[in-house]
Amino acid sequence: MTREPDRPPVAGSSGPAPELDWSLAELERLTARAASLVTEHLTSIPDRPVFQPYPRELAEELLAEPMPRYGASSDAILDDFARLIEPYPFGNGHPRFFGWVNSPPLPIAVIGDALAAAMNPSVAGGNHAAVWLEHQVLGWLRSMVGLPASAAGLLVSGASAATVTALAVARHVATNGAVRSDGLQSGPGALTVYTSEEGHSCIRKAVELLGIGSSNLRLIGTDADRRLDVGALEVAIADDLAAGRRPMAVAASAGTVNSGAIDPLAAVADVCRRRGVWCHVDAAYGGPAILTDRFATALAPLGEADSVALDPHKWLSIPIEAGAVFVRDAAAMRDAFSLVPAYLRTDEDPHGVGGPPWFSEYGLQQTRGFRALKVWMALKRYGVEGYRAAIDRTLDLAEHLAQRVEGDPRLALVARGLSIVCFRVRPDGSLDREAEDSANRAVLDAVQRGGEAFLSGTVLDGRFCLRACIVNFRTTRSDVDRLVDAVLAAARDVASS
Numbered sequence: 001m002t003r004e005p006d007r008p009p010v011a012g013s014s015g016p017a018p019e020l021d022w023s024l025a026e027l028e029r030l031t032a033r034a035a036s037l038v039t040e041h042l043t044s045i046p047d048r049p050v051f052q053p054y055p056r057e058l059a060e061e062l063l064a065e066p067m068p069r070y071g072a073s074s075d076a077i078l079d080d081f082a083r084l085i086e087p088y089p090f091g092n093g094h095p096r097f098f099g100w101v102n103s104p105p106l107p108i109a110v111i112g113d114a115l116a117a118a119m120n121p122s123v124a125g126g127n128h129a130a131v132w133l134e135h136q137v138l139g140w141l142r143s144m145v146g147l148p149a150s151a152a153g154l155l156v157s158g159a160s161a162a163t164v165t166a167l168a169v170a171r172h173v174a175t176n177g178a179v180r181s182d183g184l185q186s187g188p189g190a191l192t193v194y195t196s197e198e199g200h201s202c203i204r205k206a207v208e209l210l211g212i213g214s215s216n217l218r219l220i221g222t223d224a225d226r227r228l229d230v231g232a233l234e235v236a237i238a239d240d241l242a243a244g245r246r247p248m249a250v251a252a253s254a255g256t257v258n259s260g261a262i263d264p265l266a267a268v269a270d271v272c273r274r275r276g277v278w279c280h281v282d283a284a285y286g287g288p289a290i291l292t293d294r295f296a297t298a299l300a301p302l303g304e305a306d307s308v309a310l311d312p313h314k315w316l317s318i319p320i321e322a323g324a325v326f327v328r329d330a331a332a333m334r335d336a337f338s339l340v341p342a343y344l345r346t347d348e349d350p351h352g353v354g355g356p357p358w359f360s361e362y363g364l365q366q367t368r369g370f371r372a373l374k375v376w377m378a379l380k381r382y383g384v385e386g387y388r389a390a391i392d393r394t395l396d397l398a399e400h401l402a403q404r405v406e407g408d409p410r411l412a413l414v415a416r417g418l419s420i421v422c423f424r425v426r427p428d429g430s431l432d433r434e435a436e437d438s439a440n441r442a443v444l445d446a447v448q449r450g451g452e453a454f455l456s457g458t459v460l461d462g463r464f465c466l467r468a469c470i471v472n473f474r475t476t477r478s479d480v481d482r483l484v485d486a487v488l489a490a491a492r493d494v495a496s497s
């Protein structure tokens with residue numbers, strides 16, 4: 001691979017394209033510089049504001065620059081990275097980032113991503129290391145959620161892609177495969193999908209993309225703990241069957257994004273079994289909590305699902321993007337996507353050139369990235385016990401936050417589940433609901449812009465509230481205390497303005 005450094009272009013050369021190829025000297029210098037940039041970034045984050053909006057001048061500078069006519073030096077590009085990009089992260093690497101469900105990346109997995117890019121295989125299929133590694137990683141994650149070894153899996157971009165993939169298999173099964181040739185034009189009644197009012201928006205997106213239509217998505221009510229009401233689910237399915245509709249799938253939540261609620265998964269699976277409806281579980285956020293004693297029982301029924309969506313790029317701290325989907329009926333998954341007719345498949349020798357059945361037969365993508373390496377490295381580095389301890393820590397921190405909220409008359413606890421705490425500031429005086437909501441919105445905006453801590457907001461029971469989710473292995477008790485202090489300071493400012 002090596003050649004003389006910076007050889008000048010030679011017209012008609014039969015060697016590598018001199019414009020694009022690397023020299024040994026450049027490669028050594030650049031990877032060393034990139035390594036320091038990575039180290040500097042990861043270590044300096046705690047001393048910086050959690051978040052600052054990207055400066056308008058820089059955004060305008062970026063958008064005004066035309067596509068370069070000629071190349072710049074690699075060092076000039078890394079200079080640009082250091083000036084224009086690195087100082088303005090989303091915030092999720094910071095120990096006081098509590099927004100949405102976004103974790104910091106594990107260093108070993110950052111390195112895994114770089115090494116994967118260097119190898120750059122397409123993991124559509126074949127008999128090379130990346131294919132076997134993805135099978136190994138999928139096997140580990142599948143056993144974590146308790147599905148049998150016969151289930152099929154796929155690493156995907158995230159739970160949104162996992163949900164589309166899983167519900168596409170459910171749709172395939174519900175139409176006896178006819179959807180592939182006839183679309184949704186065949187079949188008697190409307191295909192119908194069920195989720196709770198707290199189900200993630202990606203379920204609706206999948207239902208819309210799959211041509212089922214959101215008017216055929218039943219939003220089932222929830223109980224006091226915001227868990228799907230299984231009685232209401234059963235009634236809805238029975239009514240739909242009586243009306244000649246085709247109940248296709250239930251998408252239950254193993255940890256809602258709003259409040260961390262875990263639907264009664266065993267009861268949902270039971271209804272699905274009795275009614276012949278596909279049971280999908282969205283375990284994007286909550287799935288890894290199955291490793292802890294606190295949630296092992298509530299999450300054990302993940303193993304009964306027909307399909308599961310999981311997001312290693314959340315609580316497992318794998319760099320984005322890393323999602324996973326599992327489907328119990330491997331043959332159905334392959335039949336839903338494969339364009340190799342069953343009679344032409346050559347599955348005899350997984351150790352031949354073609355390797356095991358191709359991943360591209362089990363999902364949307366043909367060319368697929370090497371996502372498995374970063375996941376593999378992180379799972380090897382920390383193991384089940386390392387992750388169990390880290391997740392337990394975040395659960396303890398959420399408990400601490402809930403106690404601080406409950407112990408403070410200026411705050412009100414609204415909801416609490418897994419590592420999510422939803423709360424409101426209680427402004428003095430007799431503010432009506434709307435004024436109180438807008439005070440909480442103002443507090444959220446002030447905290448987000450303040451740089452001391454970052455959280456997001458949500459609406460529960462029609463009321464706006466602040467929402468903190470702790471999936472960050474770098475967060476400490478003092479970070480949680482500083483979040484509360486930042487909220488209280490912002491509340492004082494809002495009240496006096």
Ligand SMILES: *Cc1c(COP(=O)(O)O)cnc(C)c1O
Pocket residue numbers: 101157158159160161200202255256257282283284285286311323
């Ligand atoms: C994040 C999340 C999703 C969506 O997953 P993406 O990885 O963002 O595509 C779905 N459901 C839940 C519960 C989530 O937390």
